[in-house]
Amino acid sequence: MINVFGILGVIITFIFLLIVLLLFIAIILISYSAKTKKVFFPRFVLFVLDLLYHPLKILTEKVGLRKGYIDMISNDLRNFIHYKELSKIPFEDRILLLPQCLRKIDCPAILDSAKGFECKKCGKCGIGDIVSFCEERNIKVFIVPGGSFVKKVIKFARPKAIIGVGCHVELREASLVLDYLKIPGRGINLEIDGCIETKVNYEKIKKALLILED
Numbered sequence: 001m002i003n004v005f006g007i008l009g010v011i012i013t014f015i016f017l018l019i020v021l022l023l024f025i026a027i028i029l030i031s032y033s034a035k036t037k038k039v040f041f042p043r044f045v046l047f048v049l050d051l052l053y054h055p056l057k058i059l060t061e062k063v064g065l066r067k068g069y070i071d072m073i074s075n076d077l078r079n080f081i082h083y084k085e086l087s088k089i090p091f092e093d094r095i096l097l098l099p100q101c102l103r104k105i106d107c108p109a110i111l112d113s114a115k116g117f118e119c120k121k122c123g124k125c126g127i128g129d130i131v132s133f134c135e136e137r138n139i140k141v142f143i144v145p146g147g148s149f150v151k152k153v154i155k156f157a158r159p160k161a162i163i164g165v166g167c168h169v170e171l172r173e174a175s176l177v178l179d180y181l182k183i184p185g186r187g188i189n190l191e192i193d194g195c196i197e198t199k200v201n202y203e204k205i206k207k208a209l210l211i212l213e214d
């Protein structure tokens, strides 16, 4: 008679060992990449990080690594993977997505139901300058009031590439949408996150917007 529990036990043990092996290889590749400043097998490492996202997140926080560590590595890997594809997209087909929390608390921008907040360039925060920078290059900018607005903007603007700013959680959520839609993107982490008056390095945004084919 077939021992169902025995077979089940073997399968579970096999899956467990496979996961441990994948994780072990991914950790070695991440460490080696960090040491040599070169990225090795990014798609494989990203696959493992996505596959084991939740347990890895808990594990890294338990061992004292900073919150969002896995999200940041995933974001860096995605940026690396998409670099070439993004570099080929003309400026007019790129859009910049900014979170509304970057605005000043007394921002006079008005919310448009299709386009998000429309910056008045009042000079109280850095958004006005980056909007002008993008206008000169025909890149559309959207200041979005929340993650769910991203899909709306994509439908409205039909971009071929997206440069997005957000906290690690927002960037991860957005990257999954972009992966699904097969749109190359570049995520830029907020330097200081939160709900109001967050901070970002605007030079990093400009650099990302200007990525061009070598």
Ligand code: SF4
Pocket: 103, 104, 106, 107, 108, 109, 118, 119, 120, 121, 122, 123, 124, 125, 126, 127, 128, 129
């Ligand atoms: S520069 Fe634009 S986004 Fe920033 S506070 Fe002024 S109107 Fe609002």
